[in-house]
Amino acid sequence: MIEIEQLSKRYGATVAVDNLTFTVHPGTVTGFLGPNGAGKSTTLRMILGLNTPTEGSVIVDGMPFAGRPRGLRHVGALLDAQDVHGGRSARAHLQALARSNRIPLGRVDEVLAEVGLGKAAGRRIGGYSLGMKQRLGIAGALLGDPPVLLFDEPLNGLDPEGVLWVRGLFRRLAQEGRTVFVSSHMMAEMEHTADRLVVIGQGRLIADESLADFSARNAVTGVSVRTPELDALTPVLNAEGGQVRREGADPDAGLVTGLPADRIGELALRHGLVLHELATRTSSLESAFMALTADSVEYLAGAAR
Amino acid sequence: MTTTTLSPARPATRPAAEPAPRFTDLLAAEWIKLRSLRSTYLVLALAVLAAIAINLNAVHTDLTYIDQPHPQLPGFPPYKYDPLYHGLNSISGALMALAAGSFGAITVFGEYTTGMIRTTFAAVPDRRGVIVAKVTLVTGITLAAGTIVSVTSFFGSNAMLASRHVGLSITDDGCLRAVVAYAVLVPVCALIGMALGALVRHATASIVSLVMLLFIVPMLFGGDRYRWLKEIGNHLPLAAEGRLAVNPNSYTTMGKYAPTLLDCWITLGVWAVVATVAAVVVVRRRDV
Numbered sequence A: 001m002i003e004i005e006q007l008s009k010r011y012g013a014t015v016a017v018d019n020l021t022f023t024v025h026p027g028t029v030t031g032f033l034g035p036n037g038a039g040k041s042t043t044l045r046m047i048l049g050l051n052t053p054t055e056g057s058v059i060v061d062g063m064p065f066a067g068r069p070r071g072l073r074h075v076g077a078l079l080d081a082q083d084v085h086g087g088r089s090a091r092a093h094l095q096a097l098a099r100s101n102r103i104p105l106g107r108v109d110e111v112l113a114e115v116g117l118g119k120a121a122g123r124r125i126g127g128y129s130l131g132m133k134q135r136l137g138i139a140g141a142l143l144g145d146p147p148v149l150l151f152d153e154p155l156n157g158l159d160p161e162g163v164l165w166v167r168g169l170f171r172r173l174a175q176e177g178r179t180v181f182v183s184s185h186m187m188a189e190m191e192h193t194a195d196r197l198v199v200i201g202q203g204r205l206i207a208d209e210s211l212a213d214f215s216a217r218n219a220v221t222g223v224s225v226r227t228p229e230l231d232a233l234t235p236v237l238n239a240e241g242g243q244v245r246r247e248g249a250d251p252d253a254g255l256v257t258g259l260p261a262d263r264i265g266e267l268a269l270r271h272g273l274v275l276h277e278l279a280t281r282t283s284s285l286e287s288a289f290m291a292l293t294a295d296s297v298e299y300l301a302g303a304a305r
Numbered sequence B: 001m002t003t004t005t006l007s008p009a010r011p012a013t014r015p016a017a018e019p020a021p022r023f024t025d026l027l028a029a030e031w032i033k034l035r036s037l038r039s040t041y042l043v044l045a046l047a048v049l050a051a052i053a054i055n056l057n058a059v060h061t062d063l064t065y066i067d068q069p070h071p072q073l074p075g076f077p078p079y080k081y082d083p084l085y086h087g088l089n090s091i092s093g094a095l096m097a098l099a100a101g102s103f104g105a106i107t108v109f110g111e112y113t114t115g116m117i118r119t120t121f122a123a124v125p126d127r128r129g130v131i132v133a134k135v136t137l138v139t140g141i142t143l144a145a146g147t148i149v150s151v152t153s154f155f156g157s158n159a160m161l162a163s164r165h166v167g168l169s170i171t172d173d174g175c176l177r178a179v180v181a182y183a184v185l186v187p188v189c190a191l192i193g194m195a196l197g198a199l200v201r202h203a204t205a206s207i208v209s210l211v212m213l214l215f216i217v218p219m220l221f222g223g224d225r226y227r228w229l230k231e232i233g234n235h236l237p238l239a240a241e242g243r244l245a246v247n248p249n250s251y252t253t254m255g256k257y258a259p260t261l262l263d264c265w266i267t268l269g270v271w272a273v274v275a276t277v278a279a280v281v282v283v284r285r286r287d288v
Helices: A040-047 A090-100 A106-114 A130-142 A160-175 A187-191 A211-218 A230-239 A261-270 A285-296 B023-035 B038-067 B083-087 B090-114 B116-123 B127-162 B175-200 B203-220 B227-234 B237-244 B261-285
Strands: A002-011 A014-024 A029-033 A055-060 A075-078 A148-152 A179-184 A196-201 A204-210 A221-226 A243-246 A253-257 A277-282
Touching (some): A002 A040, A029 A040, A090 A106, A090 A130, A160 A179, A179 A187, A196 A211, A230 A243, B090 B116, B090 B203, B127 B175, B227 B261
Parallel strands (some): A148 A179
Antiparallel strands (some): A002 A014, A243 A253
């Protein structure tokens, strides 16, 4: 369990993390979402005691992580797959980590096999692809068989097989009762991985709820309608409790909310109105996430959104 | 969407019975790290070979020179060969100082520039333990390297000189002191390198600042004109070692304001302690 209490981190005038409070529970995969620069990595570093909070506290399984003499048996972390020395072999890298925590060296080959790096273990990490480095980072996180696991953007650079494997792994780790906290800037990644979501933007908490609640609350559904008689159809639908909104430049297109597609079709038939298109639309969680964090995107690309 | 229903939070798996943390584990881990980076220890190993070769070659070349007649020059003392000055060459000394300083710096900035430091501290939150283990290991290795160079050079050169009856024994006045100082300078410079690596955390800048401190700064504090300038210069690492390695039975002059031997030993010790403390303090305090 990770308990974050009124956590803030400021670098001079820049506020990286602003008064965050949330708890990450065991037995679930919790997604940690936010656009680039939202403060995800800073928060993860503060959980690990790598960065000192300006204010607030982080308690991991009862005490601040920095207070433990050795860490691998308590928290396994993959912060950045590049946080390794490229000159070493994967095996030597993990052996040094294992040795420092008094973990039997036999465990190194176990985790290397588990992440699929058994054959590449003797090669320099510098020659690894990003996906292989992610696997190595995951191997390092698993070394101490810890009850809490942190992963910062673990899916970057993984091939489709790797993505599936990682999702299965996270699910298994959570089912074993562990606390699994996974950051991402892509909602689509979390949609298929997380049970709960913590969403932040510009260092502030935006949402902290189950994925089901999040999608029920945020995924906007509607029915898109295209008819040359939109002006006639609108009062008919309004009378039945539907709302019609014009869609884009096409004068014939509208988005109806509050009525299902079949009911709209029946009403149109009864009033003799021609329909060219009638389709139920479910906006993706990705767009819900985008809408939610739109106000807090730090690095907005030049093009209009 | 593949959301599985929220499983009720099961009791978190307890960490497997955790063995007590030991400093020797950190030392062993640092040893694995060092051993697995060939370029790092190769710097030191090559410097050791080069330093010994320079010292022995210098004395070997001198053998023919010693055999020449040395007519008495009016106003000068009679010719006398100084095996300490030639056999524990200052060029080799500087080479070892630079190699050890770089070696120390690499072991620290190498972790910062690669980002490895975050992985290291996530595995071992006890930062002081990590840096003290690093300091211990680097000190041990560089002391061994310095001792190999010093002892091999002293005995090798004096064995060659024995045939000319100018060789010295380790029991002769000032010899043991010179051999020890020549060896001890190496770990002192390694510690200075570690401190600079920890302070600067950048590869090129660490090495440049090391070269500045060891070789450029002494140039600013020479001469016998101003006592305070000279006193600062006397308390730099290479100067202190140089004073300790002087053969008391030679014509080498110390100039004005020469420091005492005890002063020089204390100087080397203070550099080592200050460098270690600086490295530990900055590594513990800073965000990584």
